[in-house]
Ligand code: SF4
């Protein structure tokens with residue numbers, strides 16, 4: 001008879017070094033500590049650091065080690081890792097470590113820690129925080145100024161610490177982390193997953209150490225700190241791959257599974273929650289804007305209307321903010337109205353347009369994540385060449401001046417834009433397949449009615465990515 005685990009994929013815990021690593025009592029704390037040291041070092045280096053007059057801001061964004069590491073390398077890598085392997089970043093995340101630490105301190109000090117409320121658990125606040133960050137990127141170039149990036153990092157560390165101190169059970173990850181919804185939405189089809197093996201073993205397990213509340217405050221082998229139910233885990237949306245349930249399971253029935261992307265055995269939500277839907281709508285605008293930024297013609301078209309508005313009302317002082325509002329608010333409303341109409345063709349019920357948004361959100365997130373990966377790749381390959389000079393000259397001012405004056409050449413991208421463009425189109429094509437499949441698995445009866453919006457978004461993204469490499 002086939003073991004339940006055979007339906008899920010290959011259990012990586014069968015590989016002895018991986019098993020020893022995951023069962024090591026200081027896993028994943030040791031990696032989180034290393035990442036915390038990196039985060040703090042970058043926040044210290046960037047503190048109060050602005051590009052002096054005469055230094056090209058865009059160039060300095062790449063040559064400065066803080067911006068380069070956070071926005072040019074870490075952020076695109078995180079998007080790729082999430083789509084391919086689920087929430088693996090969460091495994092080593094320093095913010096979770098800080099929140100975990102202050103949660104323990106608060107408990108020891110006798111603080112009456114609150115339970116995370118339903119509204120916060122829904123992710124509504126995360127949508128707001130993510131929107132605010134995107135506005136700051138457009139409005140003050142958060143991603144180009146080391147001082148702002150440093151402030152951002154300190155803000156994240158401080159908020160994680162405060163939330164952990166006051167609210168229990170991984171509250172920062174579950175209700176506050178700005179990337180929590182992104183990782184949960186992009187990472188649900190990832191190839192790495194924590195799952196229980198045999199259902200029979202779980203049914204006959206009397207200890208239930210993976211769930212028992214009395215184990216939650218242990219250092220290692222905790223019952224799920226995210227309050228998930230490991231024996232019944234059938235989605236990677238909320239699992240941080242922390243391995244605590246694996247260590248706690250005395251019958252050794254929890255597995256770390258490598259499997260096909262978007263595994264059929266996972267649960268699908270036929271209708272996305274409103275926070276998740278609004279989040280996907282918002283990200284669709286951000287990703288379209290980011291894709292257009294690689295091709296001047298597409299960018300001119302994308303920003304044509306907000307720029308006319310800025311010129312007409314002489315609002316150039318707040319032009320970035322207006323473009324930000326266009327990108328994450330106005331354009332997504334227009335786009336999703338069109339997608340909703342395409343999805344409801346033939347229906348006389350106007351409310352179908354709004355309902356279709358919730359039906360479309362998760363399948364379309366697959367295409368949007370592919371667009372995000374394509375943009376991430378373009379950014380990574382063009383920024384990574386600055387790494388050697390950023391290590392030698394962390395503030396990056398000398399490097400930027402030398403490149404501007406042509407004393408040293410601009411670092412060449414790792415891949416040519418035509419190769420990146422081809423890879424991006426392949427990603428979008430693959431995402432179209434998975435998006436349709438997700439739709440069919442979530443709503444087998446009606447999925448065929450929503451083919452047009454997926455096709456429209458995939459074609460839009462593919463055309464823009466094609467333009468990067470093949471249209472001047
Ligand atoms: S949810 Fe956010 S804070 Fe929590 S581990 Fe993941 S990235 Fe870190």
Ligand code: SF4
Nearest residue numbers: 202205209210249253
């Ligand atoms: S401790 Fe292990 S065997 Fe027991 S219920 Fe949890 S996952 Fe199943």
Ligand code: SF4
Nearest residue numbers: 224239240242243245
């Ligand atoms: S299910 Fe296991 S791996 Fe996932 S968050 Fe809970 S304890 Fe960590």
